[in-house]
Amino acid sequence: MLKTPKLVMIPGPTPVTRSIQDQMGRETVAFGDSSFVQDYKEVLADLKELWKCSGEVFVIAGSGTLAMEMAIANITKRGDSVLICSNGFFGDRFIDMCQRKGLDVELLSAPWGTSVTAEDVEKKLAEKKYDVVTVTHVETSTGVMAPIEAIGKVVKAHGTLYVVDGVAASAGAEEYVDPMGIDVLLTCSQKAFGVAPGLAILWASTKAVEKRRSLETIPESYADFEKWLPVMHDPSKYWGTPAVNLVWALKESVRIIKEEGIAERYARHLRQADLFDGALETLGFNVAAEKAFRAPTLSVYLYPEGSAVDDATFRKILAEEGAQTAGCLGDFAGKGFRMGHMGNVDKHILVSAIAAVERTAMRCGMDIEPGKGLAVLQKGLVEEH
Ligand code: PMP
Secondary structure, eight states: OOHHHHHHHESOOOOOOOOOHHHSSSSSOOOOHHEEEEEEEHHHEEEEEETOOSSSEEESSSOOHHHHHHHHHOOOOOOOOOEEEEESHHHHHHHHHHHHHEEEEEEEEEEEEEEHHHHHHHHHHHSOSEEEEEESSETTTTTTTTOOOHHHHHHHHHOOOEEEEEEETTTTTTOOOTTTTOOOEEEEESTTTTTOOEEEEEEOHHHHHHHHHHHHHHHHHHHHHHHHHHHHHHTTTTOOOOOOHHHHHHHHHHHHHHHOOOOHHHHHHHHHHHHHHHHHTTOOOOOOOGGGBOOOSSSEEEOOOOOOHHHHHHHHHHHHEEEEEEEEOOOGTSSSEEEEEOOOOOHHHHHHHHHHHHHHHHTOOOOOOOOHHHHHHHHHHHHHO
């Protein structure tokens, strides 16, 4: 039988469009090459402008976890207190990271499927002085989006530094650094930017940069803002070799974002998520995230209650049918699958992904009417015009 190509519908990496792939396939040049230096400069300037950041931006080789570590490394010292707001697996990732750094860690967690709120944070900050608050914008294990703007207002009012993990959100869910009172926003290339994995991206407020300066020498070297700042200000300088082809790929991603318009891109993600969730719900699946907190970038779909679907079999067949998805984590493990609908996913991809879910459900013996989920999607896509 002819093999069906697999769409990467996990919550990142996401499908990489041809024009971005082309940038990664270019002949690599010296990192000091004047045209590359110019490209790097432009991508940094665009990121600052698009995310409304009057501070600094960093684009370096690494994954999202490095970006998390870099955020913490530059604004804390041993003994500082941090409030980790966690809505699941990736929020929890900050715990070990902060404990290793010798920070005084306190956890504020929400039940899986919901989010920590601004009121929860206000209560904690009123009780005790924290140096830093961390929030995961979109929690990839639950498909929950945290109210980062409302939490930002509270954190700012208390004079605390505010770290936002935008790994599963940036370039898909609305984020603006200065207007939202964010001190360090961190993300990476392989999710809503639609680039291959390999770049860590951070925005730092002036306050965060001042905090870094006040710490003098920090234990970290590669993750040190101070080592990278001269390069970010003038990419012809050297500290660590830039991922040349990925920087080009990011530049193309940013060009696509500008062409679409960032506000429209955020709006499209909201519409897309609504359609995806609606289509899957019509087929009998349940969205794990509570309605008020659903992410625009990815969803956790739980198998219909009482269904005898075997999780591993379902996801294996779904991959055969053309959509690779991810298994659930923690409280949701074995009960459903995680699906990304972020980045440069066009109508062809959206339709193919829902169609693959329908064929899989039928092959798994679920009682569904073929085309019912697709109809929701198709109607919504037409109504956009
Ligand atoms: N934070 C969040 C919210 C994530 O979803 C992930 C990865 N899925 C990470 C951090 C870690 O990123 P990476 O795997 O690129 O290190």
